[in-house]
Amino acid sequence: MRLAPLAIAAVLAAPLGLGQPAAAQQIAPQVAPPGAPSSFAPLARRLLPAVVNIQTTQAAGSGQRAQRDAPEVPQAPPGSPFEEFFRDFLERNRPGQQPQPGQPNRPPQQQRRAQSLGSGFIIDATGIVVTNNHVIEGADEINVVLQDNTTLKAELVGADPRTDIAVLRVRPERPLPAVPFGDSDSAEVGDWVVAIGNPFGLGGSVTTGIVSARGRDIRQGLYDDFIQTDAAINRGNSGGPLFNLNGEVIGINTAIYSPSGGSIGIGFSIPSNLARSIVAQLRDDGRVRRGWLGVNIQQVTDEIAESLGLQHNGVRGALVARAQDGGPAAAGGIQAGDVILRFNNQEVREMRNLPRIVAETRVGTQVPVVVWRNGKEETVQVTVAELPSDQQQAAAQPNQPTPRPQTTELSGLGLRIAPLTPEQRERFSLRAESRGVVITEVAPGSPGAERELRPGDVIVEVQQERVTTPQEVQDRLERLRRQGRATALLLVEGPQGQRWVPLRLAPQPQQGRPG
The missing domain is CATH 2.40.10.120 (Thrombin, subunit H)
Structure with missing residues (x-):
């Protein structure tokens, strides 16, 4: 950074006390804070x-x-x-440059x-x-x-x-x-x-x-x-x-x-x-060699905590979006929708803490994992494996839309959904093993759009219950509304994998007598 002439002048003039009354020229010594070395x-x-x-x-x-x-x-x-x-x-650290005037010639490297x-x-x-x-x-x-x-x-x-x-x-x-x-x-x-x-x-x-x-x-x-x-x-x-x-x-x-x-x-x-x-x-x-658990995780937000009954515990943890097939977590009984609260007796206060804690665990060690499931804590035993080499995941892009098939509108959410038919799989380039209900339309400014849901996303679960038809999705949402729930927790599968999405529910219309 360039040292401005004004700064230099200030440094030189300060000890002289120019323009200062005599009583103000002496600067009081600064007392070092406790523990500071002299x-x-x-x-x-x-x-x-x-x-x-x-x-x-x-x-x-x-x-x-x-x-x-x-x-x-x-x-x-x-x-x-x-x-x-x-x-x-x-x-001297820039060989190969042209010499400056008055400097000896150096052979370029x-x-x-x-x-x-x-x-x-x-x-x-x-x-x-x-x-x-x-x-x-x-x-x-x-x-x-x-x-x-x-x-x-x-x-x-x-x-x-x-x-x-x-x-x-x-x-x-x-x-x-x-x-x-x-x-x-x-x-x-x-x-x-x-x-x-x-x-x-x-x-x-x-x-x-x-x-x-x-x-x-x-x-x-x-x-x-x-x-x-x-x-x-x-x-x-x-x-x-x-x-x-x-x-x-x-x-x-x-x-x-x-x-x-x-x-x-x-x-x-x-x-x-x-x-x-x-x-x-x-x-x-x-x-x-790093420890590997084999889960896709996401942060527990306030809305997700409320949906899972965690709001009174003051615990955050890491929400499991997916336990990878054949991975240590799946083998140990960890499921999608579990919230990992403690891993190997260490608190998981935030989602980002978990990868580091797992990575530092010795490969081959069996460790206790405390999860929040169905409104209570459960402990499972997981044997930590070695983190495999990174693998590229292809993010398929939807093809050009075909004529719209029969769809179902989710009232108040701005979503239209449809069964996973062969036509829908081809239209959105979905995986053959995907299960659930596909989102075909998302209305701008709707609760679905607020949560960045996209056409081609697949709703796999609603409130940790599997869904396979649009009617099952509607029934689960209506049940949550009757219970007075403000949000519904959806497990959604997209091009980047599965994630949990708390979706704000519109209140159920009130019925009354005509005035």
């Missing part, structure tokens, strides 16, 4: 040798990654010493070019280094630069793109300084933290701040559980450690929120308690 110097001196710079090279022409990770020249006031310093320093400048840290004196996967992803050669500028060639032990963690190995001539993982769960909002890394390729830099928030989901994947910090983190800090005041790694600095690309005090770190098990598996096996 200096971070002893801690930094001890930790810096264990933090490394990561340099990679990649075949020329891999342009997107080159542009993303190449160091950028920080802006400085024109003509200032900083402008020349940054330009001279960073041009057409075949290879310097790429990502990231950070990492040593966790084993024999040469085990942890960093981010995105720092070394696609690299042809990886080098680790120690604090004393010793450069060691590194080999990739293993990487996990799902959590953005990678483990490297170097072969030093002597034992290296190493740092331990700490307990990230014990870090509280407001605790002091220290970030060390390689911002903009400048080398070992230390910044401090506090834990700003815990459990952040930044939409990077299923296992998001980031620590947020206001310690300055910039490009090049990726893969570096976030320390507590005991000198333990409680996070791996991975991402920042920044409209400008520079630090604005919102950085995100992978918690050490998540990273520790990933690193151990990568180090031992070169890959990560």
